[in-house]
Amino acid sequence: MAFGSRLREQIAAQGTTPLIGVYDMYSASIAARHYDGLFVSGFGFAAAYYGLPDIGFIAWPDIVAFVQRLRGAFPGHHLLVDIDDGYTDPEVAGLVVETLERLGASGVILEDQQRPRRCGHADGKRILPLAEYLDKLEMVLETRRDLVVVARTDATEEQEILARAKALAATSADVVLVDGVRSVESIQRIQDVIGDKPLLFNQIAGGRSPRLSLAELSELGVDAAIYSTPCLFAAHEAIEASLTGLRESGGRLPSMDRAGAVGVEAATELLEKNLARTRPPEVRVTG
Template sequence: MLYATTTASDKRVAFRDALAAAGSEGRVLRFPGAFNPLSARLIEDKGFDGVYVSGAVLSADLGLPDIGLTTLTEVAQRSGQIARMTSLPALVDADTGFGEPMNVARTVQELEDAGLAGCHIEDQVNPKRCGHLDGKSVVDLETALKRVRAAADARRDPSFLVMARTDVRGSLDGEAGMRAAVDRARALVDAGADAIFPEAMKDLKEFEAVASAVDVPVLANMTEFGKSELFTTRQLADAGVRMVIYPVTLLRIAMGAVERGLEEIAAEGTQTGLVDGMQTRARLYELIDYAGYNTFDTSIFTYRP
């Protein structure tokens, strides 16, 4: 009933333990992107390892492009609403940290207070853009390292995971981009990053090169319509990846269904033809635990199953 009973601290410890186990077992933790709190509960119900909160999804939910327009307040509030709904660890996209290193420090503490298990901070310039678009620019190495140091030093819970994302691969062509990504990944780990997110890798060999260069977990972004192929978890595990996110997948599925539904209603004048594809009322009530609220206080009438 209400929210998950697992504490934020316990989620963080479980996240770190799971990452360590994934490394020893050669498997990948799967984090689908939740587009609202209810979808986070469904992610847990289906047996996934964690929940991802995508900056692209948060901005799209507000009707905005993913170019750094969202604020720390908006991200912390929405990601906190999602994180509290599940006992799974939640990792959130914190963009460039919403400002200079001091802002990055505040960002980490706000996200800790919101109940997140970790966040990733990237090395793009402000305003940033989606990691799989062309024309990205990254800050110099020292600025990127200052962001990560600020994030690592600011956390009060040592189990809060600070992940460093680097977009340098997409800012340089050919082998130069890959060499820069590997070198920057190593430097970010030395600065205190607990994990590395190499954005816009082109193939499995590139993931393997990064994973082989660092001694911390590496994350793969399996976003549709991007620079990377949509590899299986087995392929990623064999390349040394230990965590995979599907950031916008559920939102794209949902919005595709919404668009088709609106077209059906407009054309037919009724939603009758859509009912078989809908989540049933009984399944919705199961997910939001209507029965639990009845049990909590029988004097409050909610519904009769």
């Protein structure tokens, strides 16, 4: 079964499908131990690859190269990819989608922001005229063969949110995402206007949206949830704590006897699993 079809079936199944935001191969290696779905987060990738905020610096060949490495290492995982606004015009968006699908992406998220764009949970977002966005979305939909397409709006005013959500649900996009939704009540109103179209919810620590468990999201009828930055922010906290401790200890590394300690053996074991999945099978000649 194709990657898009597999993700589409998972989203259609009972409950809320989680997809965990990863920002490099190491974070993906850890996330893949715990979840079947990985999300290529624009926020995380901009931070990790460029050291810059998520305001439009990502070049599409860099995302494509990352997805190619991910698919090689994780052949059985769902890979949902944030492609921002499709990297400007409809023709580029179509090329990016065609390339990602060929490399094994499961799905993409296309937003309706104008450039310079902003993180979906930040102030100052501006959206494209609806007709302009729908033209770009249509190019993506015509280009994909099996890929899951998530149509995303970054509208912030209630009436505009509902109008856009309804318009996106009327297309052949597989899923609708309203980013930065601020309340459970708003989720319910969005559900009312999109009908049977699957809904995706984005959670980011410190963001605009309420913190909801998968059980709570499932109860609300939300079909999928992306967790944009748990790996990135956990790494930030851990690195800060580790280097603070290293400085305070005068440069002495901590003991490996402590609970949860990670050293060269554990790291190598993690990475060797990726090598095993990417190594071609042995060919045995008999006769």
